[in-house]
């Protein structure tokens with residue numbers, strides 16, 4: 001299978017603490033399954049780099065990363081050092097857009113050994129995927145301020161949805177639903193309130209759905225959909241959403257499974273024209289950084305998602321993915337656990353335990 | 359105090375079933391506190407009216423309503439009869455905008471006798487207000503489609519925030535927080551991802567906050583804020599948000615308190631230049647309409663909010679508000695209950711029990 005070339009970007013805060021655990025588990029996988037990795041360690045895309053160089057990344061960042069098969073990312077952002085919109089738009093959001101990573105894929109899964117904030121929910125009750133559009137929509141950078149500093153001042157932010165951008169994320173979601181046992185898809189919308197873009201989005205969904213007669217699908221307005229994540233999370237199988245709605249749902253879904261500290265994410269360019277990026281959802285968490293207490297599971301699970309994507313859901317890479325997931329499950333069930341899950345173990349101890357079990 | 363003139367609009371579905379219970383409780387209040395009401399019963403702003411007349415409201419709707427002190431509203435919408443965007447934009451959303459009801463105020467409160475979907479939360483643990491901007495922002499009706507039917511097709515929906523519109527909702531929220539015991543305000547934002555309007559909104563929040571040194575406030579991104587509604591709902595006191603974020607939060611908050619079937623809302627024009635509108639959050643619920651099983655509590659609580667607003671939080675109207683709330687609390691604790699709360703009582707039985715207790 002050759003060698004996978006992985007760009008490794010720890011970034012900021014706990015990103016730098018969980019990344020070594022991700023790599024430790026990949027090493028274990030490499031030994032057990034004979035998968036070869038070549039790492040390109042990168043210190044930019046961090047606020048420390050910004051403080052030295054006045055920008056988040058070197059000018060030739062795209063050239064430097066173009067040859068890699070995937071990017072493994074820790075976390076970026078440290079508001080006390082660099083304002084969020086600079087650090088994020090200067091790195092993570094740039095990757096998403098310029099590498100056309102148009103899918104942001106995140107699971108919501110409740111594990112044995114983790115207690116849900118929802119009463120009476122057990123492992124297996126919550127198990128669905130959120131497919132988020134990741135390049136356009138509400139995050140479009142078009143707009144501006146007028147009459148600044150006067151009574152008439154206003155700001156305009158445009159949400160732009162292209163047919164191409166909407167169709168491809170909807171197709172990805174229908175494809176995913178089709179591969180799953182329940183074959184159920186929920187399309188997040190808000191066409192009763194946002195009266196121009198959202199009815200248009202509903203039409204795109206209906207058009208794409210026509211090609212998937214075996215998938216059961218429905219539309220739900222984002223307000224009631226959020227309520228149902230809490231009231232009936234067992235109803236969902238795959239949920240597809242615009243950039244902003246997907247952002248909201250993919251924090252809320254994991255929250256319903258106990259902690260957003262476990263959630264991984266994949267920023268995919270499914271066409272494989274550019275490298276895809278895999279990162280934990282939790283962010284850099286300055287408040288607990290430097291203490292070696294962060295939970296590395298989201299990072300490790302992100303590395304597993306990377307393997308599955310690299311191997312196109314088959315072969316040794318798929319086996320390695322499954323082995324990591326099983327090791328995560330066993331560790332959540334039997335320990336060791338970090339403080340967020342009521343344990344006392346360090347980041348490294350949990351990483352080592354998972355590597356051991358792989 | 360004279361007589362309050364109330365426009366009564368039952369609307370569609372269960373709106374027509376819960377409205378009589380709202381009026382029944384107002385009658386009880388009228389007798390006990392000597393508050394006089396004069397009702398103007400209105401059959402338009404309903405899908406049945408649309409089917410007969412081809413529009414949701416008569417052309418002179420504004421003139422007909424201009425003289426009233428407040429509007430008591432049931433629910434509007436019946437997708438099988440009229441598409442949502444027509445029924446809603448032709449009535450409810452028109453009121454909000456044309457009567458400049460720029461505040462949408464909704465409580466999230468957990469009552470004794472109602473079980474929360476959140477594990478271990480008891481009455482008193484969740485008790486906060488959501489203040490939603492109600493006229494502009496993400497609901498602005500500006501935008502359109504280009505290159506329709508081709509590969510290049512795209513749709514633009516503009517979010518427009520005015521300085522005036524933002525400042526006044528922020529001020530309202532800070533004022534409310536200042537009147538409460540904890541004096542805490544959370545400003546919902548998404549300035550890390552939505553890079554033009556949201557940093558601007560953050561600046562407006564910081565400016566307004568400067569006038570309220572006694573209020574403790576913070577900003578939270580909408581994604582993590584939704585997660586915290588589930589993980590730490592006891593942290594919140596007052597939450598202020600843009601139109602869309604407020605819409606989401608004010609379904610999610612009530613969901614965390616057990617059911618959105620209890621939640622009331624006030625669409626306020628605090629300047630009292632136009633009538634304000636009071637309505638349950640639940641909507642018309644075609645699936646249970648016509649069965650006399652809908653829970654009337656959200657309607658009755660909306661009527662109580664109306665009284666409190668009409669009386670400017672004092673005097674007999676305030677006492678009447680408090681009496682209704684106490685009657686709702688007693689009924690939730692001791693019954694009778696409708697089916698959504700595990701009981702067998704009809705809409706009318708619950709309405710009568712609350713009227714009785716007032």
Ligand SMILES: CC(C)[C@H](C(=O)O)[C@@H](O)C(=O)O
Nearest residue numbers: 192193223446451605608639
């Ligand atoms: C029905 C819909 C247009 C409305 C809104 O989005 O404002 C509703 O969800 C609400 O919260 O009152």
Ligand SMILES: CC(C)[C@H](C(=O)O)[C@@H](O)C(=O)O
Nearest residue numbers: 088093247250281550551581
């Ligand atoms: C940090 C922020 C810009 C980002 C987003 O909104 O996309 C994050 O919340 C995420 O979900 O990856």
